[in-house]
Amino acid sequence: MEFKRKPVTDIGIDQTLDKVDSAKIKKAIEWVLNKEASARLKVFVETCLRCGMCTTSCHHYLSHENDPTYAPAAKVKQTVWDILSKKGNVTKEDIKKYARIAFTECNLCRRCVQFCPFGIDIAYLISLIRRICCLIGAVPQYIQDQALSHMQTTNMLWFRQDEWLDTVQWLEDELRGEIKNARIPVGKKDAEILYLAHGLEAKYMTGLLTNMAKIMNVARLDWTMPDMDGWDYTNKAFYAHDFETLGKVVRTHYEVASNLNVKRIVMGECGHAFRTGVYEGVRYLGWKEPPIPYIHGVQFFYELLKEGRITIAHKIKEPVTIQDPCNIVRYRGMGKMLRDIVKQICENVIEMTPKEDHNYCCSSGGGMIDAGPVWKSARIEGGKVKAEQIKDTGAKIVIAPCHTCHKGIEDLNDFYKLGVHVKFLTDLIAETMEIPEEMRP
Structure with a gap:
């Protein structure tokens, strides 16, 4: 399994590492692993059987023609396990590789957790790498x-x-x-x-x-x-x-x-x-x-409609599909609530496959879009499976109740020529709700 990537220059990572010595790297690693990491680190590392059940859950793996280095367990092996096996004695080149994996090849979406037979939280393990890089200062410049x-x-x-x-x-x-x-x-x-x-x-x-x-x-x-x-x-x-x-x-x-x-x-x-x-x-x-x-906005709109505080005057007729933002659906269970809102404002809803908790990440979340232009091609490539998923619905509107999903899917739309419009719930509700006559200017 060979880690092959196109060279990318990010001054936030590269120039920082030019000024960092091995003592600072070792200190950051020891602090995170010994002082901040919880018992989950030991449990997850010792529990993983390397069974590969998580492999096909990752949109990066699927979008890169099943390159094994993009598999969730492989990302952990190339970062956390590598640090542990070397007892924290890693090089600047190692940190550069860890930063690339942690910030630009894992969206922390936790879709892989749904498929692990032991529920190992790979996003948590990758988060430890981000924290180590933060303490060193090796973070994409735009995020910094x-x-x-x-x-x-x-x-x-x-x-x-x-x-x-x-x-x-x-x-x-x-x-x-x-x-x-x-x-x-x-x-x-x-x-x-x-x-x-x-x-x-x-x-x-x-x-x-x-x-x-x-x-x-x-x-x-x-x-x-x-x-x-x-x-x-x-x-x-x-x-x-x-x-x-x-x-x-x-x-x-x-x-x-x-x-x-x-x-x-x-x-x-x-x-x-x-x-x-x-x-x-x-x-x-x-x-x-x-x-x-x-x-959250989804909870808020659900309440307004349920309590009759606003009334929908007309529905959107174009076919729509729903993007499930990882942080409010997979993390917080708002999938059903989101769909209840969409069905009240849209006539023709076509679901993505899979949907809700098992929907694919937009490939821009977890800060990947915030890593800046130098990493744009990485997220566009990683979002290929999301683009295909949207195209398969035949929808003309993608409802994305998250700024990151919204912008990420707009970029996928432009690159893969999907021919869709990406909309927020806020805009659609404002467009379709009834304005009482006495409130009109």
Whole structure:
């Protein structure tokens, strides 16, 4: 089994390793394996039979013509087992190989766990490699840049607080062209809901934030957004496994909610942010449960429709299919809830095969899309099986309730010529819901 890859230069990995000595590498490995890794490491390593049951579960393996080096167990063998067999005495070239596997060839999607007869969590084992690379500093440059932005500004785009407030005011003015006297309240105390936005919605995808505000107004909800730093629910430090910054960002979100005395936090359509806000970050901070209920967009829309807070005026007629984001479906069981929403707003739903917990990852999750342009071809190649899966449905619209899935599938659509449109639930609901006559301008 020979590890053959096209050369890729990433200054975040390559230039860092030029300045690192073997003592720092050994120290990072010993810290993670001896101080941070749980008993799961020993159990998983000693339990694995190398049976190969996980092999065909991986989209990277299937998309690379069954290259055995992309098999889940092989990724562990080439990283974790390699470190253990060498007793931590690894070279810079070893770390470079580990970083490539951990950041660009495993999306941490956990599909392989569904097929392991012992339930070995390979994503956890690969996460240990990411953590080791983080402590060394050998992380793709684009991920490092976003993690640093979160560290300094608590958002992913180096967006200043005054820029955020200007954007909200501008979007409120725009929304009044559709909704009479529409409001996007900020800094309102004692509201029922604190809505946190995706960083991109403040700069490049403002229509998505406007549509969420439109839904909030039509549903006549008591809501607010932050008037201070902490409005961006993303947490790109998670991809680097920079747990210190991850914890800081999560704590900020809950502090903002606590200061405003809201009943709960609602976020939009994003997988990793929900994961960090509800369990990864909470666990790191040492909390048993989130101090304030934290609701994903899928849960939120499900509630609105079930309670009759919004009414669907007309359904989408074009055939649609559903992408199951790993972090909210395989990790949190929202597959049925997601389908209930889609069936209420779409007439013709064609499921992918397989679906729900066994659906394939978009090949961009786990930070792979955030690794930047130098790794784009790697995720496009790894997403071949996802592209084929979408094409087989014959659908014209792919509903992807996750920013990463959305952008990843758009790139697959462009490269593999799938001829589909990728949509968020937020946009489809805003498009199909009824606006009461008294709310029209």
